[in-house]
Amino acid sequence: MRKLGPPSEIRRLAAPVARLIDGAWQRMHWWIATMAVLYLLSGITIVKPDEVAVILRWGRLVGSIPALQQHGPGLLFAFPRPVDEVVRVQVKRVSEVQVMTLMSTAAGGGDEEDDEDEAVPDLTSLSPLQGYAITGDHNIVHVSMMARYRVREPAEWAFYGAKSEDILRVEVTAAMVRSLGEMGVDRVLADGRKDLIARATRRAQAGLDASRSGLELTSLELISLTPPQALVADFDAVQSAFIEAETKKKFAQAFAESAIPEAQGGADAAIQEARAQASADLARANGDAAAFLALDREYRANPVVVRERLYRDAVEQAISSAGHVRWVPPPVGGSYHGFRITIGPATAAGGSSEDR
């Protein structure tokens, strides 16, 4: 080495560095060796249970298909930097973002500077900057939503995907605007909500896929879906008219449910009464008939006596129950001459007969 005789200038400059290295090695060679080993092991990474890791070697993704790129939870062996870089992505965690782009700012979407100078918001109109959507039948509604999402393609999302909140906000908004634009306001506000959500979710996911965001929309929820504030009373009036109509129908049904059985009851009672009356009448008739037949048997045995008795009983009964009885002699020569009878309450007691 000495014989090679390199330029003495370099040797002279390198001498202190060489001395430093020599000295360091002699004093702390264990320490340096440990550091070197630790550096070589620094590429080994622990991937947590809810994560997936991908390896970048010289910046390039290792593996040609997603299944080979992604490494599940556990110990992952990689070279130390700067050769390999391990990127871990939480794929199981579901995050959420509120989408208030279609919510009127007055109802709590955030404060706009132009709203501040007028304390009472103008209810007769809406600035286009206020969030709202137009339904298929040209009504205006405000919508606020909650989107929940998670990472589906870790590599795509981590290196190429747009910012999650941004892409979700615009995709969900566009999907909702479009879905509302093909439905009527009455469906949307009443029984069509599920359908609306289903359509918007499908569209938003299609959008997220088309823009290769690597995100999955796990759920889309409506926080609120309301008509404009100025029209709330009118919408409520329709609702209450509907309820009122239903109530009227219920009352009518209740009336029907009582009136028909009542009529049936009345009819049944009348029939029962008629039957009772009929059987009573029949019983009396049978009794009378039996009595008559008994009398008849007796009469056949002793016609004169029975007839006489009956006659006399009747006449006595008649005389005793009559209020006034007057006796006249039999006519002389077949006719009454100068015999007058006056009838009246005043004369009933005495002077009914004058003379012959």
Add this chain to the structure above:
Amino acid sequence: MDKSLKTPEQTQRYLRAAVGLLALGAIAFSAMGVVVREGEAVLITRFGRPLRADTQAGLHWKLPWPIDQSFLLDMRRRVYETGHTEMLTRDKKNIIARTFVVWRVGDALAFTQAIGTQGDAEGKLDGLLTNAAIGTLGGHDLSALVSTNPSDLQVDQIEAELLSSTAPVALHNYGVTIEQIRLERLALPQENVSAVFDQMRAERRQFAAKFEAEGELEASRIRSEAQLEAARTQAKGAEETARVRGEAAAQVAKTYADAQKVDPALYKFTRSLESLDKLVRSGTSLILRTDSEPFSLLESKDQK
């Protein structure tokens, strides 16, 4: 330790060589190696003039400074929302639309030349997008955007038209690849909103009136049906009652008739006696001949 102590000269020489080589390698790498990460691109300039863009992730090389220089470019997708722009549809309706694009650097070289590495691509995109939106929506009716009739809607077509009219221009002029364009919002000009409100209000009132009338109608229908049914039930009851009564009367009459047939004369006699009993009341005046039945006894005695 023993080994190293044995030949300290040798060890020292190796060590020095290793450290020296490592240091040289590191210096050379930092000057000439370019690591392009996924999601990034590197633009290489030679003496300040763009030479090439390394868009493929991995290890690339360049000449050391000051000959070559590298600039980092973000290749991620980005979202850009245009402003709210008022436009006219084919059926002359004013509408305010906002679109968004998902874009990324498509041609790194063209992008840096047009916009620069840190430049504002979105400001340039805005004009392009707004013009495309005005042009495209002007060729469609409002019902292509919002309608309850599915056959009117042409949003997919409109978005496809927007993409096809902007994507080639954006790539050619700015090196920007537009991956997606969508209509994000539709709104009405502020001065038209109150008319829409009026129309909505009228519609609501009409609905309320309709519900009210329908409820009334339905209720009265239910009521009158019930009344009819009740009347029908009552009539049936009355009919049954009359039938029962009639049958009973017939049977009674038959019973009496059967009894009479045994001895009509006696029946007639007893009936007249009964009638007599019924007819004579306390207010009745009876005028009897003295020779009639009970007293004829006395009379005849006198006369004899």
